[in-house]
Amino acid sequence: MNHRPLACVILAAGKGSRMKSDLPKVLHKVAGRPMIGHVLATVRELDPDHVVVVVGPGMEDVAAVVHPYPTAVQERQQGTADAVRSAFGLLEGFRGDVVVLYGDTPLVTPDTLRAMIQARRQPSDPAVVVLGMRPDDPGAYGRLILNARGGLEKIVEYLDATEDERRVTLCNAGLMAFDGARMTGLINRIGNSNAKGEFYLTDVVQIARSESMPCAVVEAAPAEVMGVNSREELAEAERVVQRRLRKAAMDNGATLTDPNTVTFSHDTRLGRDVTVAPYVVFGPGVSVADRVEIKSFCHLEQVRIDSGAIIGPYARLRPGAEIGPDVHIGNFVEVKNARIEAGAKVNHLTYIGDARVGAKANVGAGTITCNYDGFNKHRTDIGAGAFIGSNTALVAPVKVGDGAMIAAGSVITRDVEADAMAVARGKQASHAGWAGRFRAVKAEEKARKR
Incomplete structure (x- = not known):
């Protein structure tokens, strides 16, 4: 890779209600290590200049586990774009590449992240690189729609997709790599005009394409990008x-x-x-x-x-x-x-x-x-x-x-x-006939009780 500053933002504010646990979701362990620990270990392989972990209010236990990496608090938890915005204060003025990961996606490998960063640094200079996958059952995943040049044109949620778009097998895995110089402006334009009133990070592709900024896709194995919610x-x-x-x-x-x-x-x-x-x-x-x-x-x-x-x-x-x-x-x-x-x-x-x-x-x-x-x-x-x-x-x-x-x-x-x-034990003594006499007495006692 060409030398260029790198930052990683790890989203870890989710409460994980489906886990039915008092423990924050990202602290549940896989192979003896919290999920967020797996993600941090993967990130360290990239030798980033900055790492920011986004947590929810009251998640001091998560902050303690990720220390010494700094944490940003997502106060209202209004969607993934809102979570990334929470990290902006700790990345102010940063103009390198920014990779956004999830603390509940512990299986992603350093090679996949390197591929995303390499794609971001191609001469086409995409503003956003999205990680995709091709699961056996695409189900309700969002679809990644490519244009004639092979670039990413848009991300379409399953409920909003046409029949042709639903037949697309390339699905959104969630992770993204951004040009830091353009990221803040793009994410700040994301609105929340949807049923949940949340700010969805996936909307950033449509905004980038509306300004003729290229976007790209890198594929990973489905098992590598599985999120853990239960x-x-x-x-x-x-x-x-x-x-x-x-x-x-x-x-x-x-x-x-x-x-x-x-x-x-x-x-x-x-x-x-x-x-x-x-x-x-x-x-x-x-x-x-x-x-x-x-x-x-x-x-x-x-x-x-x-x-x-x-x-x-x-x-x-x-x-x-x-x-x-x-x-x-x-x-x-x-x-x-x-x-x-x-x-x-x-x-x-x-x-x-x-x-x-x-x-x-x-x-x-x-x-x-x-x-x-x-x-x-x-x-x-x-x-x-x-x-x-x-x-x-x-x-x-x-x-x-x-x-x-x-x-x-x-x-x-x-x-x-x-x-x-x-030698430290009692002296052995033997009393001849004692066991036989004992058994006879006990048998007689038992017979009298009948």
Whole structure:
């Protein structure tokens, strides 16, 4: 593209009444990130000079999410042209290109926006570029009517279209790119003489053409420009994003044995030769190095996993978990805010929280780090090569030295020195014949009650 200033205006003032939610529509999440966050991430790929987000009154929560980008408030919410006008004060004197997007259209790609900007900068110098699509069912979408030269002549709403115009398959997707020098004058001429009394941005094409200004169209895939106005559409957007994320993971060298059952976050990072079994969920903030195997039914969030580790099945890795190289985390193991160092094994039915497990240590089944005393969290430190017997409770704060061994069933409340054996359990006693006598007494009691 030729160097020319660029601004992006994101319309996010809609209340989203069809969502039936107290949460503003654009803050509903797709792949773990608010829809407005997806739009901002796409916009950042363009490296714009200005970004303005238009919000409604009282939408401080949206303003907080989009910070540090400035927000303009659409006070009366009288249509899309009125929304864009709300941003004029923050774009005063701007004469570059302006792209108008929607905060509830999270699937648009940087390449599509670049195509719109490139079309705006063609020698024909269109005042407006409109993004179009060809859905399988054009339905009630507005139609984009082209002239003999292939330029955009007008946008016709379905109810106002003739039968010939309704047969047109090129539909309005809503996004637009403007020449900033002409945008203010064109949009300020838009009126509200319609049934709803609103100022429609689509009217800008007719106004531009009335002054012989050329307008143009760029096409995008329908899935890319779907707006989200309901919970059903939110679910469909999630499906589209998940398909993209799964494809990207496989294209980058990961194996998903049943892709449709794996759920990614927008920021999941998988290395090469990673294998992910069915029904794995990646929450935000997960980074997985090369040659890691993640077995079925694992849930991971804010976790870093080093190369060669084996995770699961049925493991839960919570925020702050750091899994070192060649570590084994087995079935029904939960790790939170803990570092598991190289070659260590935590294989069965165990909770490791606020802890360090040293290199090549072995933690037996049923072990728990008792990290919470009802008021504060405390840390457990397990040394390299230590062996923790099954069904051990480590009451933090406590340290187990390198190479130490803990007998099964122990409750450890004091530090254990390196290479020591610690046993902390009641002495076993055996009373001959007691069980038989007990059963006989109970049987007699039961018989008397009949």
